[in-house]
Amino acid sequence: MRLKASRLNGNKGVKAQNGQSILVREFEPADEPEVQRIFYEGLMEMVQDTAFKGLKFHPESFLLYAAMTVICFVITMCWWVIGLLPAIVVCMRYFYSRRVIRGYLKQAMSRDMGDIEGYYMKSPGSCLWVAVMQGKVVGVVAAAGQSADVVELQRMCVDQRYRRSGVGVAMGKKVLEFAAAHRYSSVVLGTTAYTQAAHQLYQRLGFHCIGVTNGYVIPGARQSLLEQIFYRVRHHHYSLTVRNSKITSNGQR
Structure with missing residues (x-):
């Protein structure tokens, strides 16, 4: 049987880049409002990230929108369509990005993020931590065992x-320490983020991208025709082999 995470908490703080101390500790019931706030705000940031930044990573969407413009012009023979349609496309991408992500948020709140104690803290091989600076909860990260050998890094938000x-x-290292202490052989994670900083963080921790799914279907998506046209994301799959990580079971590098 795997060791209970609370025995391996290791409440040692680390220094932030601004000199302040960062404490990564296990979730407590009193943390729930801040954890859910940070999770909600982090997810809602993905709306603009997906609707606007993500467009340049999907040339197939550009071709589709261009074809739509040409077809509309041929049918209507109105030049103003060429100027109006791009604005409509941007608005539709924002609308459907928001709807899909809110659907995902609703599903998450009905599962693990609505029952953190039951899903993470009382489940062997899983745990959720918060990062604390100056007495304030400023980040959240979770680990969920997927099998006897694999644990997934989840819900990382700052x-x-x-x-x-x-x-x-600091939070990523906590998950790696947890994986080593529980004798997991690998840590995996998935992300649909287009922001480069997120990918740089995972790479800094030692993760390697092992695949990309284009047109990934997010849990909670309705997959209607319009949603498929105006909402499209790439899902990056990352993996880290624990024995090759610089993090050991006692948290030393």
Whole structure:
């Protein structure tokens, strides 16, 4: 039987890049409102990330929208369609990105993020931690056992006001320490983020991208025709072999 995570908590703080101390500790019931706030805000940031930044990574969408413009012009023979349609496309991408992500949020809140104690803290081989700076919860990360050998890094979010200060790295290391202590052989994660900083963080922790799924279907998506046209994401699959990680079971590098 795997060791209970609470015995391996190791409440040692680390220094942030601004000199403040970062404490990564296990979730407590009193943390729930802040954890859910950070999770909600982090997910909602993905709306613009997907609707606008993501467009340049999907040339097939550009071709589809261009074809739609040409067809509309041929049918209507109105030049103003060429100027109006791009604005409509952007609005539709925002609308469907928001709807899909809110659907995903609703599903998450009905499962693990609505029952953190039951899903993570009382489940062998799983745990959820919060990052604390100056007494404030500023980040959240979870580990969920997928099999006897694999654990998944989940729900990593950092309060926007405390990013680029080392919080994400500190939380990622906590998951790797947990994996080593519980004798998992690998840690995996998946992300649909287009923001380069997120990918740089995973790579800094030692993760390697092992595949990309284009046109990934997010849980909670309705997959209607319009949704498929105006919402499209890439899902990056990352993996890290624990025995090759610089993190050991006692948390030393």
